[in-house]
Amino acid sequence: MRTKKSIGKKILSANEEYALKNKQFLAEHKKLCLNMISSPGSGKTTILHRTISDLKDKIRIGVIEGDIQTDLDAEKIRKTGAPAIQINTNGACHLSAAQISTALKQLPLDDLDLIFIENVGNLVCPSAFQLGETGKIVVLSVPEGDDKPIKYPAIFARAKVLLINKIDMLQSGGQSDFDIERAKHDVHKLNKTIEIFPISAKTGDGMIDWYDWLAKSVRSIFS
């Protein structure tokens, strides 16, 4: 004989509980926390390095770095003088809220306004794990191609900001056929409120608009 039983239980509830606690913790401490998600090699660390260096006197930034192996990225960030905590996921393709909870307590929070989480390079899995962040920043770089928003719509639909990085590769001789307007159009169809900033973390092109958005967002946490 067979019987069916309705359950209705959330499966990742343990992660969600941690995410909720992180969210409350960040709200109590009035910290902005941005979860950066992209494919490997899109330039997340370079963007952070430049952002921290350029905003040094304006916004106090700390970083939680997620990688499968090594603390290379945290070391790069520390060279700017900013505190960085490295999490090694040892094979896992995403960060979890419990890992963020531990890392948040290791950062000198009283000296920070903004915490970036650099997620493991992966455009798919990290979207399944809420971390308690204030918002998601998705990075898409020119060599990846302008079709990524329609191929991986979920993450583009939920992000607060899209940074289109490596626009220096679009300039003459760059040989790229990436169409920024196409990417913007495809993302806006799904996500009406997303801010899109084409940038080059290498040359600094376009970074000023991104910095203005960050400054405005940090202010809004205190208001």
Added chain:
Amino acid sequence: MHETMIAQSLLAAISEEAAKQNAKPINAKISCGVLNAINDEILCFAFEAIAKDTPCEGMKLQIEHKAMQGQCKKCNQSFDIEFSHPRCLKCGSEDFELLPDAPLLLEEIEFSTGHLTVGTD
């Protein structure tokens, strides 16, 4: 690849319920949203591998994917979002708000109660 972690949570939830019911689970229905980014084949494979030598061994998973939903700002209709052309399915407007994504849920377990095989190996 995160399916392995999901399979572990799923196994724990089903095992707990099976112990309560003192019955062997044979099928489970789960549902998920787009952001859960679940590949059915990988989840089933991972579940099969970790369920070996547990009361859940041999179980079948049925996975329902729920579409991302929008709510039209013109006519208020809620609708499934078609990623290739996101628009209200009632009035055709492209002005809509995204609704929260469906969570990952263990919806239902089917037990075999005719012959209790749990722990009677």
